Amino acid sequence: MPAPSSHVAEVPGGGNSAGEERAHFDALIAREQRIEPRDWMPDEYRNTLIRQVAQHAHSEIIGMQPEGMWITRAPSLRRKAILLAKVQDEAGHGMYLYSAAETLGADRADLTAKLIAGRQKYSSIFNYPALTYADVGVIGWLVDGAAICNQVPLCRSSYGPYARAMVRVCKEESFHQRQGYELLLTMMAGTPGQREMVQDAVDRWWWPSLMMFGPPDESSPNTAQSMAWGVKRHTNDELRQRFVDMSVPQADRLGVTLPDPDLAWNESRGSYDFSEPDWAEFAQVLAGNGPCNAARLARRRQAHEDGTWVREAALAHAAKRSGGRP
Ligand code: 3HC
Numbered sequence: 001m002p003a004p005s006s007h008v009a010e011v012p013g014g015g016n017s018a019g020e021e022r023a024h025f026d027a028l029i030a031r032e033q034r035i036e037p038r039d040w041m042p043d044e045y046r047n048t049l050i051r052q053v054a055q056h057a058h059s060e061i062i063g064m065q066p067e068g069m070w071i072t073r074a075p076s077l078r079r080k081a082i083l084l085a086k087v088q089d090e091a092g093h094g095m096y097l098y099s100a101a102e103t104l105g106a107d108r109a110d111l112t113a114k115l116i117a118g119r120q121k122y123s124s125i126f127n128y129p130a131l132t133y134a135d136v137g138v139i140g141w142l143v144d145g146a147a148i149c150n151q152v153p154l155c156r157s158s159y160g161p162y163a164r165a166m167v168r169v170c171k172e173e174s175f176h177q178r179q180g181y182e183l184l185l186t187m188m189a190g191t192p193g194q195r196e197m198v199q200d201a202v203d204r205w206w207w208p209s210l211m212m213f214g215p216p217d218e219s220s221p222n223t224a225q226s227m228a229w230g231v232k233r234h235t236n237d238e239l240r241q242r243f244v245d246m247s248v249p250q251a252d253r254l255g256v257t258l259p260d261p262d263l264a265w266n267e268s269r270g271s272y273d274f275s276e277p278d279w280a281e282f283a284q285v286l287a288g289n290g291p292c293n294a295a296r297l298a299r300r301r302q303a304h305e306d307g308t309w310v311r312e313a314a315l316a317h318a319a320k321r322s323g324g325r326p
Contacts, residue, residue, distance in 0.1 A: 029230055034160040037103040045229055048222060049159050050106045051120075052231065057097035058115045058122035062296050064090045066130040067139055075133065082179050083136060089172045096165040103161045116301045124282060125212045127290030128204065134187060134197035135205070140180015142202075142209040142247065148173045149243040150213060158230030181250065188255050195255075202251070203259045210274075211282045213240040219279075244272050 021040040028035060035041055068087050074080035098108045114120040125143055130136065151173060155166040187194040214236035217223055226232040234242075244263075251258050262275040284290065 029158055029228075032158075032230065034163065035158050036160045044225075045231075046104050048226060048229075049162065049231060050101055050104050052222075052226070053097055053101045053104070053162055054106065054111045054114075055121045055123070057094045057101060057111070058120060059126065060090045060094035060097060062115075062122045062126045062300060063143075065296055065299055066126060066128070066292075067136055070130060070133060070136050073133065074136075079183070086140070086176050086179060089176065093165075093169045093172070096168060097162075100159075100161040100165045104159075112304060116297060116304060118288060118297060121286070122296075123212055124285045124290065125208050126296060127285050127292045128208050129292055131204070132197050132201060134184070134194070134201040137180045137183035137187065137198065138201040138205045140176050140178075141184055141250070142180075142205050143212070144173050144176035144180060145247065145250075146209045146212045146243050148177060149239050149246065153233035153239070156230075156233050162231075181254075184254055184256075198254070199256050202256045206259050207277050207281075208285075210240055210243070210277045211285075213237075213243065215279065215282065216276075241271055244274050248272050 022042065025035070025039070025041055025045075028039065035045070064087050067083060071080060071083050071087065074083055098111065101111060102108060111120065115122065125146075130139065148170060151166050151170050155163055155170060157163040157166065184198055187198050214220055214223075217235045217237045220236055223232060223235050227235065248258065248263065260275050262273060264273050265271075266273045285293070288294075
């Protein structure tokens with residue numbers, strides 16, 4: 001775990017030249033020390049963090065939609081309470097991450113406007129529909145499971161506020177995955193129709209879950225630099241492989257079949273071989289042509305508009321309390 005850096009960039013002699021500040025930044029990264037908001041950092045480091053943290057935050061908020069639509073249709077009060085807690089957690093994760101982005105100088109309202117205008121991304125996974133209640137369990141098991149694979153290493157990200165936000169997020173994600181898996185175990189012990197619902201959901205969510213980790217390393221424009229700066233600790237392909245190796249035994253325990261005929265244990269690699277996801281589909285979803293892209297952004301835009309009065313009231317109250325002082 002990187003040690004916290006010197007909060008104030010202690011560069012010998014003060015009044016530092018750009019070269020000295022850059023050298024100090026590089027030394028912090030090399031020593032695996034955290035970069036904190038008040039430390040000098042290259043614009044490129046700041047910008048790629050704003051890019052990634054904003055996408056992460058947007059993903060948490062948009063990610064509330066697929067499952068949120070099942071809250072009113074949960075089959076029992078217990079399932080409804082669990083799903084309410086999970087969807088509420090995702091909102092909180094978004095808030096932590098927008099706060100982390102603000103420590104980099106980003107403006108939350110500006111990030112929201114860019115999301116709604118389609119000028120910033122959110123995870124491709126949330127552009128697929130949650131068609132049956134089994135999807136709630138499969139999203140918990142596979143999507144939150146993939147998020148855990150991706151987010152646990154981010155607890156060691158070089159940027160302090162991002163890494164610290166991830167610690168709390170990951171604790172809640174493990175609940176998200178377990179509740180989904182427990183729901184699926186229950187359905188798989190149920191009727192043949194319930195078992196068919198689970199298998200159908202697995203068939204629809206498996207490949208989009210693999211795409212969550214990003215494009216193959218050789219076509220990732222950001223991975224090499226993000227790894228050099230310690231923003232990311234593993235490459236997209238490394239984490240995708242880790243997710244497959246984790247999921248196959250879980251699928252066996254559930255009694256479902258993962259929809260990849262080439263999935264097979266490779267003794268020499270100590271991992272599972274698996275087929276390449278459909279990267280043309282991935283590119284289409286990122287281009288806005290996925291099954292639910294338009295609906296997700298329309299819903300987010302509507303929620304933002306519906307919340308205008310809340311923001312105005314909060315700002316008016318704050319102004320009144322401060323007596324108009326900024
Ligand atoms: N969905 C949408 N865009 C994606 C993507 C995906 N699954 N994978 C990659 N991209 C985008 C990248 O943002 C980048 O575009 P940009 O330069 O315009 O931002 C481009 O495709 C190339 O990808 P790279 O691999 O070069 O980009 P990164 O180095 O940023 O890696 C990432 C992509 C692995 C998603 C990384 O950004 C990351 O780890 N982000 C934080 C974690 C995250 O977003 N997790 C998923 C959503 S959160 C979630 O699942 C909530 C949970 O509660 C369910």
